[in-house]
Amino acid sequence: MRSRHLVRRQITGALHQSVVFVLCVILSIVTLVSLSGFSGSVHASFLRDARALHAADIIIQAHAPFSLPLLKAVNRLERLGSIESARVYRFYSVVRTAKGDASLLADLKVAEPGYPFYGRVELASGRSFPEVLTRGGVVVEQALLDRLHLRIGDRLRVGSAMLTVRDVVTVEPDRPVNFFALGPRVFVAASDLASLDLIGKGSRVDYDILARVRDRKDLDRVAGELRSAALKDRERVETYQTADSGVKRFFDNFLFFLNLIGIFTLLLAGVGIQSSLTAFLKDQERTIAVMKALGAKSRFIIGHYFTVVLVLGLGGTFLGIGASFLLQRALPGLFRGLLPANLELTISSGAMAEGLMLGLFVVALFTFLPLDRLKEVKPRSIFGKEEQGSTQRRPAWLTGAAGAIFFVAMVLWRVREVKTGLYFVFGVGMLIVVAFLCAEGVLRIVRRLPAKNLVLRQAMRGLFRPRNATRSIIVTLTASLAVIFSITLVEQNLDETFVRSYPPDSPNLFFIDIQPGQKDAFARELGIETTYFPVVRSTILEVNGEPIDAEQERRKRGDNLAREFNLTWRGHLLEDERIVSGKALFLDDWPGVQVSVLDTVLSMRNMKVGDTITFRIQGIPLAARISSIRTRTRTSLQPFFYFVFPEQALKDAPQTFFTAVRVDRDRIAPLQNRIVARFPNVTVIDVTETVAVFARVMDRLSSIVRFFTFFSVVAGVLIIISSVFATRYARIQEAVFFTILGARGRFVLAVFSLEGLMLGLISGVIALVLAQSVGWIVCKYSLDVAYKPSSAASVLMVLSTMLLVVVVSLGASIPILRQKPAAFLREQAEE
Numbered sequence: 099m100r101s102r103h104l105v106r107r108q109i110t111g112a113l114h115q116s117v118v119f120v121l122c123v124i125l126s127i128v129t130l131v132s133l134s135g136f137s138g139s140v141h142a143s144f145l146r147d148a149r150a151l152h153a154a155d156i157i158i159q160a161h162a163p164f165s166l167p168l169l170k171a172v173n174r175l176e177r178l179g180s181i182e183s184a185r186v187y188r189f190y191s192v193v194r195t196a197k198g199d200a201s202l203l204a205d206l207k208v209a210e211p212g213y214p215f216y217g218r219v220e221l222a223s224g225r226s227f228p229e230v231l232t233r234g235g236v237v238v239e240q241a242l243l244d245r246l247h248l249r250i251g252d253r254l255r256v257g258s259a260m261l262t263v264r265d266v267v268t269v270e271p272d273r274p275v276n277f278f279a280l281g282p283r284v285f286v287a288a289s290d291l292a293s294l295d296l297i298g299k300g301s302r303v304d305y306d307i308l309a310r311v312r313d314r315k316d317l318d319r320v321a322g323e324l325r326s327a328a329l330k331d332r333e334r335v336e337t338y339q340t341a342d343s344g345v346k347r348f349f350d351n352f353l354f355f356l357n358l359i360g361i362f363t364l365l366l367a368g369v370g371i372q373s374s375l376t377a378f379l380k381d382q383e384r385t386i387a388v389m390k391a392l393g394a395k396s397r398f399i400i401g402h403y404f405t406v407v408l409v410l411g412l413g414g415t416f417l418g419i420g421a422s423f424l425l426q427r428a429l430p431g432l433f434r435g436l437l438p439a440n441l442e443l444t445i446s447s448g449a450m451a452e453g454l455m456l457g458l459f460v461v462a463l464f465t466f467l468p469l470d471r472l473k474e475v476k477p478r479s480i481f482g483k484e485e486q487g488s489t490q491r492r493p494a495w496l497t498g499a500a501g502a503i504f505f506v507a508m509v510l511w512r513v514r515e516v517k518t519g520l521y522f523v524f525g526v527g528m529l530i531v532v533a534f535l536c537a538e539g540v541l542r543i544v545r546r547l548p549a550k551n552l553v554l555r556q557a558m559r560g561l562f563r564p565r566n567a568t569r570s571i572i573v574t575l576t577a578s579l580a581v582i583f584s585i586t587l588v589e590q591n592l593d594e595t596f597v598r599s600y601p602p603d604s605p606n607l608f609f610i611d612i613q614p615g616q617k618d619a620f621a622r623e624l625g626i627e628t629t630y631f632p633v634v635r636s637t638i639l640e641v642n643g644e645p646i647d648a649e650q651e652r653r654k655r656g657d658n659l660a661r662e663f664n665l666t667w668r669g670h671l672l673e674d675e676r677i678v679s680g681k682a683l684f685l686d687d688w689p690g691v692q693v694s695v696l697d698t699v700l701s702m703r704n705m706k707v708g709d710t711i712t713f714r715i716q717g718i719p720l721a722a723r724i725s726s727i728r729t730r731t732r733t734s735l736q737p738f739f740y741f742v743f744p745e746q747a748l749k750d751a752p753q754t755f756f757t758a759v760r761v762d763r764d765r766i767a768p769l770q771n772r773i774v775a776r777f778p779n780v781t782v783i784d785v786t787e788t789v790a791v792f793a794r795v796m797d798r799l800s801s802i803v804r805f806f807t808f809f810s811v812v813a814g815v816l817i818i819i820s821s822v823f824a825t826r827y828a829r830i831q832e833a834v835f836f837t838i839l840g841a842r843g844r845f846v847l848a849v850f851s852l853e854g855l856m857l858g859l860i861s862g863v864i865a866l867v868l869a870q871s872v873g874w875i876v877c878k879y880s881l882d883v884a885y886k887p888s889s890a891a892s893v894l895m896v897l898s899t900m901l902l903v904v905v906v907s908l909g910a911s912i913p914i915l916r917q918k919p920a921a922f923l924r925e926q927a928e929e
Contacts, residue, residue: 105406108382114913115378116410118820122374123414124421125816126367126460129360129809131422131453136429137353138448150217152338153272154308156181156321160333161635161662162716164305171327172307179312180320184212185288186306190280191296192774192782193242196253196260200246201771203281203783204238206256206296210288215310216338217271219285225265233289235264239282256286257294257778280783296779301611301754302635329717331637331648331660352799358522359581359806361508364456365526366574366813368464368501370820373570375407375468377823383475391477400469407465415457419450432802463504529577529868536864537572544856553845556832557852563829568857571817575861575899576868578810583869583895584876585807589800590888591877605737605758607766608783609773612755616777623776624769630755631737634665634748639719640712641703651702659702665713666739667748671728675738680707680726684744693722694742697729713741715751722747815906818857822910829911850911851904858903862896 109116149155158168175181187208194201211228219227221237231237236254243249243266252263267283286294297303309324311317317337325335379386382403389399506523545562549555561568610633612620617630638646638659651660671683684692693711705711705724712721722743730738737758761769763786770782822829833846870887877885 104402105409108385108406109410112378112381115374115381115820115823118816118823119371119374119378119410120414120417122367122370122813122816122820123411123457123461124418125809125813126364126371127415127418127453127457128422128425129363129806130357130456131419132425132429133353133356133360134448134452135422135426139426149338150214150271152308153214153217154184155215155311155314155317155338156309156324157336157338158307158309158324158328158333159336160305161303162305162332164307164333165329165717167327168324168329168333171324172309175309175320175323180316181309181311182212182215183307183309184210184215186210186213186308187288187291187297188304188306189296189302190781190783191257191294191778192770192780193246193284194255194771194774195246195248196255198255198771198775201767201774201782202242202245203781204242204256204284205281206284206286208286208288208291208294212310213308214271215308218269219267219271220269222266222268230265231285231287233287234261235287236261237265237267237285238263239284240266240268242282242284245282254284255778256284256290257296259290259293259295261286261290294778298611298613298754298779301779302781331639331646332714332717352802356803356806358509359803359810361505361522362526362577362581363806363809363813364460364508365501365505366578366810367816368460369570369574370813370816371461371464372468373817374820374823375465377820379403379468379472381823386472386475387477390475396473400472403469403472404465407461407469411458411461411465415454415461418457419453422453432805459504463500466500526577529580530573532868533573533576533580533864534569536867537569537576537860540860540864541568541572544860553848553852556836556849557856560829560832560849560853561856568821571814571821571857572861572864574817575811575814575858575903576865578807578814579861579865579895579899580868580872581810582804582807583865583892584872585800585803586891586895587869587873587888588876589796590891591873591885605760606763606785607761607769608737608756608758608785610754610756610781610783612757612777612780614753614755616780617755620773620777620780623773624757624759626759626761628757628759630757631666631668631739632748632753632755634667634715634751634753635662636665636713636715636720636741637662638711639714640710641705642709643712654702657698657702663713663740665715665741665743665748667743667745669744672738674731675728676731677726678729680724682726683728683742684725688723688725691720691722691747692725692744693747694726694728695724696738696740697727699740700727711741715748720747811902814861815902818854818903818906819910822907847908851908854904854907855900857907858900859896861903862899865899866892866896 158164158172172181172183176183187206189206190203191206192201193204209231219237221227221230222240223230227237236256238254243263246254248254248263250263250265253260254263255261267285270283291297309320311320321335321337328335386399390396505526509523541561544558547558549558609620609624612630621628621630640646641659646659648660651658669683671677677683678697680694683694695705695711699705705727707724707727709724710721711724712719714720728742737756766784766786770784773780773782829850832849836846836849837843870892874885
């Protein structure tokens, strides 16, 4: 009973330090547990609504018309009554008003009766979708009506057909995320497909067959039969259980990155736990000395304070779990537009258990060293605030090693990809090491700087006050702010390059799906001299005789060899290309088919000149030997191809042409209207509209990343506060001595403010230097765009950091500034 009373009294006696400790524990688990619970809810929603998300039991997909064996298998299963099926065609095309005075790129979906088998296409009128979508009519998104100034009942020209707008779609089951769409949705009945006259040889169309299995027990058997009839690597047959929706892939990839930020925050919060406990135990130093003078052993004292830590740790852990569920409730709003609207959040017992174990382990790990140092407190500390001697190195090294192992284990557990996890560990390790070395170098310079001004001199001395966590504060703030600054700078450069100042020499109108027989007439109608690129669609079967494992390739987070590629033919390099390997684009003395490969492909699979790649073009294999490897010499939005062939290799293959031109903004709409009126099958992409979509997506994603990175900044703030508490005695002593020597209160305030200002300046400048370096690397080597340092944003970020640190340090120092000199001197005299 007395022990509980003592624990409670010690916690309430150092209430500020206890609160900071608890907040650090909460911070260490809140992001990871909330992300874990949120992820579980989303995945459960995907699993629960999988049929609705895919609108069918079986989904068959291809980028070309389905093969005859597969169609025969589908028809046979329908005759047997095993399945019902509906075909769906998805492609982009420009639609026009009836008068032809306005046009817009739209995302067309041509659906046969029966679609969707699961879920509902909800219409604004509340009517049934199958009743509305019949011959001669279309169902559109509201955005199309708004942008073309149309109403229900108006006529809309789609390809060569004139159709009536009958309703507005509000919910589409198998399209829960549409922020990457280049245009609003337009539903067309399959009975109108032929009249559209939009699909020709080589057209960019996604072909789907959706099937409902009458007896769900036969699902795997039926899918197996269809899979055996499909062309391998060209036609994919999936069930609703195995199909990977685009929204799920996006969420998994984005959550992967957020988890890394959460682990980074946990590491910084652990430093805060250690710092705040050090401040707490510093306040208890006299009590500990008295206990030792009365005969208490170090083991007893460590056990007692371990109980105190356990109480605070459990409190922080349970509060952290509660806070994580509150945060989880707010995440759907943060992710609005990126996830299905009908997402149902559930409280996961697994997430609660994970939070409890994580919280207790983090507390145990990061409190070991401060508790172990209690052995160094001597009984003579009763008579004065003397500093402890040098600490033992062995416990510190053991704690550091355990922390590193724990960090690596957390990364590998969360990301579940060893290679990616190790890269992240190395990156974070380098970030912290560089931040520490920069902080150490700057602090050494500051220590040696002469300062004639008294306020500046005292503030500089304050940075090196005993037990001041100056290095920890700078490293923590630098690391977390460097991430936020990097994101901001990269976003600024993307916005500057693609949105605010679109490159003046780059094309802004792309014309695709030009049929070979239309090329000459199209060129005359366009009236602009430009280059026409032949496009042949293909997949890769083998590299050096080794078959491509499509499933394994698709699991890669970056680009992969399992997707469909656009091939072209020409006999020369483009203006922005040069050869990095090989003697020429193609070699006259080599027999057989040759191909030139862009160096970007080497990031997907290691290749070299002389290797062989086997392509599949319209079901026919074509083996080609790599004759050269090209690279792009400058940043531009000019068209480029991964694979270039000699003309004789591809000129007879099914192909279309595309070209890109630069047109003044006020001429885009008339030109688009004229082209589409003459060539309805040609798709016109206005890149300025695409860039606007890209900008909106980037802004939303950046906001989410900043939100989670903000928790890392909070960790730095808590370390600042705990540092102020840890140096409370020294700060009070300084303030009292200044007052006795005649200094006014504003002098003390100025010293403490300037100390915080220097901390913020050092942290902000180092973070900015690191962020500028990272931003330059990302823009130059990953995004291939010109980099600008964004001076105004850089200055604003550093000033914000300085203001943050000053406000926090002064807020934590208010009780110290209010200390009366007489009360402090009386306390010292009594000791």
